[in-house]
Amino acid sequence: MGRPGGDEGPERTPDGRYIVVRGRRWRATDPELPDEVADPLRSELGRARSAIGRTEDAEEVRAWRDRVQLAKEGLGERGDAWWEMGPADRAERARERLDRLRSTDVPGRSAP
Incomplete structure (x- = not known):
């Protein structure tokens, strides 16, 4: 299973649900997004x-980690397993997480 541009990307399990990096399995991004x-x-x-x-402030690190969580949920890498959800629910989750990221202030920046 390759990537655009001919890059094969990381090794995948036969079912395509996980990637394997240095012998460790990680949930793969939803391929249908x-x-x-x-x-x-x-x-x-x-x-x-x-x-x-780059951030040393603990509160700011926490806020950035929350953004990582939202992005990974949207990609299907965390939260309910994408292969157990219907296509419409997967797409809705991704769009909802992206909307939340876009509507939330970026940590470390003052709101206008």
């Missing part, structure tokens, strides 16, 4: 992970 939802969720996830490494 449309790019217009999955791409911004991945962007939010990367931004939050990066900020955690």
Whole structure:
């Protein structure tokens, strides 16, 4: 199971539900999510992970970790297993998590 551009990505279990990184299984992103939802969720996830490494304030780290959680839920990597949900419910969860991320203030920035 490859990725766009010919990159095969990480090893997957035969059922496609998990990726294997250094011998450890991690839940795979829902492969049926449309790019217009999955791409911004991945962007939010990367931004939050990066900020955690640069942030020293404990409250701010907690807020960034909450954003990681929302993004991973939206991608299907946490929360109810995507393969146990119907396609409409999976898409709704992803869109709802993305909407929450977009409507929540970014940690460390003052609201206008």
